[in-house]
Amino acid sequence: MLSPIKTELVCESLFKSMGTNKELLSKGIKYLAGALPLLFIGPSLIYNAFMNQQNAWHYLVLAIGIIACLAAMFLLYLGLKTIMKSLFND
Template sequence: MSTNKELLSKSIKYLAWALPLLFIGPSLIYNAFINKQNVWHYLVLGIGITVCIGAVYLMFLGLKTMMRSLFND
């Protein structure tokens, strides 16, 4: 039972893209709630929520791909 190195590298790339999004998303949401007097409040909030959802999706995809590479479906 060997590890599929191509799939493992692909999963690490997914997780590497998810890592900065995990920090950017909540900071955008926090910034949107702090600047409620600004007209761009809802746009920044929507972008922050979208970035957080993207981070969770990329983490799920990366872990799923990693499990597939380790345990060879």
């Protein structure tokens, strides 16, 4: 069994070796910040397209809304993947 002193040394050495890559972390946060407005704009555009079906621009607005939603999901994926990579040094 490890003594408390050895346990502290092991924990300290583990945490010192687990450094966070700050550049990758900030890049991941930027991806998430880019996804945040798209998370609101996309569904709003889709709702607007379905409420204005009599308009000639209905399909264009719907397509833009769907693209915005897909872009938001992609940016969320990239952001979370980048943050995990920065935290766990893969």
